Amino acid sequence: MAPRIVRKKTGNFLEDFKPGQVFRHKGGKTVTEGLFALFTDFSMATNPLSKNARYARAHGYRDIVCPPGLVMVTAFSQTVEDISENARANLEYIDMRYGAPVYIGDTIEVETRILGVRPSSSRPNLGIVHVQSTARKNLGADDEAVVMTWQRKVQVYKKDDAITVTGFDIEPEKVDCPLWLPAYDPKTDYASLEHLSSRDSYFEDLEPGTRIEHSRGRTVTEEHIQLTGILDNTSQVHCNQQMIDWNPKQYVGGKLIIFGGLPFILCLGLSGPDVGDNALGDVVYKTGRHTAPLFAGDTVFAATEILEKHDYPERPDLGLVETRLFGHKFEPDPGATNEEAPEGWKKTPIFELDRQIAVKRRSHYGG
Amino acid sequence: MAPRIVRKKTGNFLEDFKPGQVFRHKGGKTVTEGLFALFTDFSMATNPLSKNARYARAHGYRDIVCPPGLVMVTAFSQTVEDISENARANLEYIDMRYGAPVYIGDTIEVETRILGVRPSSSRPNLGIVHVQSTARKNLGADDEAVVMTWQRKVQVYKKDDAITVTGFDIEPEKVDCPLWLPAYDPKTDYASLEHLSSRDSYFEDLEPGTRIEHSRGRTVTEEHIQLTGILDNTSQVHCNQQMIDWNPKQYVGGKLIIFGGLPFILCLGLSGPDVGDNALGDVVYKTGRHTAPLFAGDTVFAATEILEKHDYPERPDLGLVETRLFGHKFEPDPGATNEEAPEGWKKTPIFELDRQIAVKRRSHYGG
């Protein structure tokens, strides 16, 4: 007898989300040295806190510490199956805050609350879902710490285009997510470590009103398929070429699109030598968005605008720097002119992130 | 003086194998966190026992545990140099059984006994070799445990086509390979962990007579060359494009063929959310085979038929489920019609595995 066929549809669709609904995401993820090496180093991250255990320990971390980008892609990916496996595009990051540091061996678990749904007026087959996610790590028997919390807005397909979806919008919860930073220890000889990070990216060096064009570029290859899988990001638009080939018009660019977390962390990495090397931590990304898709073969470049500087409360050794991180690529465009590229190439912005960082002062850490 | 040239031929050929001959394979392999992350996550494995250390420990494992697919490709690859470096294709897996769990840091060593040789009647340049392999891990000074044992049949080339090879066939050895599973502990609050695995894949949910078409697909890229190398699988048909280019007719498809272990573990992974998430262990693969080759660019899909269910002896918390795992891909074929694909695409079965799993009962682990 022929078996009964069961076709499970994974993930949720626009019509599935309810106000205040909470998803405790499956899986969870223990950070291995394999994950750490792939993502910290792939992304050209340069802050020695994530490279050099001797340096990290001297600064008061227990060991090399996951760079913010790795925490972000790991935590974010845990939410994909429930929230965005059936998404068209991720639209916006909001109030993305960091808390406890994440070390190799820590296990991250994530939950997400549904804040809003807004059906599209122009595209009856999709709408926008607004969510709030929080990632925690286990601290032993019954204790845990928030490592990250954020909101995002994402464009999600309906399962049944004919269904009418009623929009809603509720307030986010207040999530306590204090950034843990190691204390300044006057007995530590920080100056003896100074050569390990860049010498011109202390708080004193970052000048509001400047835009630093970071010098390096990085071409992303088909590696993105594997990298995305390794993050447990199950969205099919990143890894299922067959699905795209059968219906290219349905998908952005008619190609496998690169998971936004990859240009996100690559831009963070490319900015490293100029603005990240002496950051003790990333505090908050108030808002961020992907402004164009990235495909295999594209080369990612980045720039940072220094917006404002402030004292860090009760930490005379640190300062807070408000920056805006930009990612871009270049595309052939006959007739285009651009001071950064040969004729016939246009500069396409791909990413933008309002990024607040806690930066060491040369007065306290320099030689 | 010109040096004397030595050309070593690595691996054995059809004429080299003798009845009962035992190969203790070179190398051995210590499972690092790098190997663990690459293969556990590449393959879209979803069982939290291999993802989440908190979950694995609560279930009685010492730490996150290698998924069956990782144990299989690691152990199998150790046998390639001696048995199948000069193979055309791997034909069949037989009685593939799991024993002790494998953790990060364990060292796996493998030996193989030659059970049979059967020269091909139609192709004078090759024949079938039947072998029995056993993988052990070291448990300290003088102790060890069997982690896996299996037979396979593989098509191997002759070194010298003119040699007449006499076939033989001997009995397999009895290999003791008891599956270790953690005990059920009534004091553990399993229900508090339930959200971390899928909610509809308990023993009670798996219905004989159904076929579950798993929803995800995964495109395999040229990454396969590196992945295969990282497993110490030295077969040249997976990684030596030059050899293929010089003599494409000699090789399946005239292209680098993807190591069968990769679709094997990918099919296991793709089936995860529907049938693997609540398996406490894979018990035995009674038989399995690759039915078509896989090449870079192909997208792998999987389905599982639930065949039978049984009680698990002396474990009221578990049940045994007999399943058949299928892998397939789609190929362009003008005029083909298929309910799962647009017109002009045929569905090509690539893999089949009779798979018995030990699955948790909701009555004992559910909330």
Add this chain to the structure above:
Amino acid sequence: MAPRIVRKKTGNFLEDFKPGQVFRHKGGKTVTEGLFALFTDFSMATNPLSKNARYARAHGYRDIVCPPGLVMVTAFSQTVEDISENARANLEYIDMRYGAPVYIGDTIEVETRILGVRPSSSRPNLGIVHVQSTARKNLGADDEAVVMTWQRKVQVYKKDDAITVTGFDIEPEKVDCPLWLPAYDPKTDYASLEHLSSRDSYFEDLEPGTRIEHSRGRTVTEEHIQLTGILDNTSQVHCNQQMIDWNPKQYVGGKLIIFGGLPFILCLGLSGPDVGDNALGDVVYKTGRHTAPLFAGDTVFAATEILEKHDYPERPDLGLVETRLFGHKFEPDPGATNEEAPEGWKKTPIFELDRQIAVKRRSHYGG
């Protein structure tokens, strides 16, 4: 107000280097299991000292030990930003010596002294820089050990072609870098481990006057971009396709060139079964060079000439073997004839390394 644009140029140019100048390189790198697995296994390294913890410990190492190739690419890459981020090609390795073993968890930091600059007479936009680099690992509070020291010559571009650069040439420093090898312990049953390495690569087997053509080849894919990034090698000629596309004539082959460290360690790996499996350590590479560029899609092959054998002072269990390691690839060339390839293919040497290894004697380690 539009921000002030800052364009930082990373790395140094020919006109920047001064006699005796010392760079203490940024970053440093803690060897993770991720890095270890990727590079040890990617490169087809076969020595069980780097594969099998049981074997390594029985030989007196504390754990699986980084193969020489991994130490080399890790240490070398640390020097790229300061020395060769703006290089055209790496020309020559000189007196590359190994010292203390490197284990997972060790942190490597590197410094480089500038020994010479020689402007090119034929190409006014570049010249050769001669440097001496030393890599150390931290051994706790205030102690450290030299793990590697080497000189290299590299072709570096000028920032300003119009500047006249005056050449110089100073003596290298004497760097103490004693090779640490585990002692021979007569109480260890080495013979019981013999099957784990190749049986015909003991000191007694390696015959001066022979050239061993290693049987395997390995195609390098676009994976090289990620692998190079993971090493923190920031040179743009390996990873920035956009830069190449805009100005292909400026770059070797008009394509992304593969970081020389990759064919370097791949040739070491390919030679493993025949000459490396029973080496207890690599002692020194007196000289080495890349003789042709490698690009994605090329297949690497290797051969080893055995030049001389000597006793190892005060170690009757070991011998010193002087070898020359060759790498090559094949390129289409109408009309070319070659005994190793079909008509129409020429053999292109890509790499050459004078390599001295400390090899176990069968008399002491064999069964």
